[in-house]
Amino acid sequence: MQVRDGLWAIGDITGRGAFTHVSMYQSERAARSILGEELGPYDASLPRVTFTDPEIGAVGLTESQARDRGIDVRIGIAKIPESSRGWLHKVGNEGIVKLVIDSERDVIVGATSAGPMGGETLAGLAFAVRAEIPVETLRNTIYAYPTFWRAIESAL
Known part of the structure; x- marks a missing residue:
């Protein structure tokens, strides 16, 4: 800069x-x-990943930051069930996806993905935040099964 x-x-x-x-x-x-x-324009969405076990990925605003900015938010949360990729990842493949949605504009302004492949799952969410993709477009998207991405569909 x-x-x-x-x-x-x-x-x-x-x-x-x-x-x-x-x-x-x-x-x-x-x-x-x-x-x-x-x-x-500068990409201020700031995707961030902590490579721990499980991986923690986040992009955009947290729920608290969004509320502090006066954004009327709604939250979508979905658990990544152990069964989604148990055959591949075995024990410990649970996780969670949390979406922070601007209710007025109906776009995701922040997201967190914690679990196996948390950083990889974050990539699509980073595009959604950066491009302000409408939630309805994201809801009307096919999420491959069985992948951790399916939790995004459930959170929406």
Whole structure:
């Protein structure tokens, strides 16, 4: 990100999240800016993943942050049942998906995915938040079975 004319900053120092993927995104934008290329709007959705067991992925606003901004939210929560991929992941494949939906605009403004593949499941949610995909479009989407993505369908 450009701090001042001729001065760019990327990574942890920008205060936008201490994640490698954030630094990579910022470094590409800095290079393109230095080269004089036109930049689109900054992706403020900030996808973040903690690679623990289970993986925890989140994007956009938390429920608390959304309420603090005065957004009228509704929440969708779905458990990832042990049976969804038990044949592959065995014991410990439970999880949860939580969606924070702006009731007025009917778009997801934040999401959390905790469980096996929490970071991978987050990718689709990151697109939904960034592109402000209408909830109705997401509801009218086919979610492959048996995948952890099915929990998103249930949360919607």
